[in-house]
Amino acid sequence: MDEELPPPAPPRSALTLRLWLAGFGVVFNAGAAILLFRAGFTVLAVILCVIALGLVVDLAWVAHRKRRGDPG
Numbered sequence: 001m002d003e004e005l006p007p008p009a010p011p012r013s014a015l016t017l018r019l020w021l022a023g024f025g026v027v028f029n030a031g032a033a034i035l036l037f038r039a040g041f042t043v044l045a046v047i048l049c050v051i052a053l054g055l056v057v058d059l060a061w062v063a064h065r066k067r068r069g070d071p072g
Contacts, residue, residue, distance in 0.1 A: 022059040
């Protein structure tokens with residue numbers, strides 16, 4: 001009854017999930033920023049644009065890592 005278990009699977013990063021979440025964040029924040037600009041909430045719209053820009057950078061970096069062959 002002393003069976004050996006197979007080795008555990010190697011840990012994987014969550015790059016694919018991060019890619020999807022960044023893409024959703026870009027679309028959501030850009031859309032909300034457009035609606036806020038139209039409604040006259042310029043400061044909030046600019047904040048959402050800055051967040052969307054950060055998400056675009058993150059999206060590009062994660063896509064670069066996936067193309068390079070990192071697991072996930």
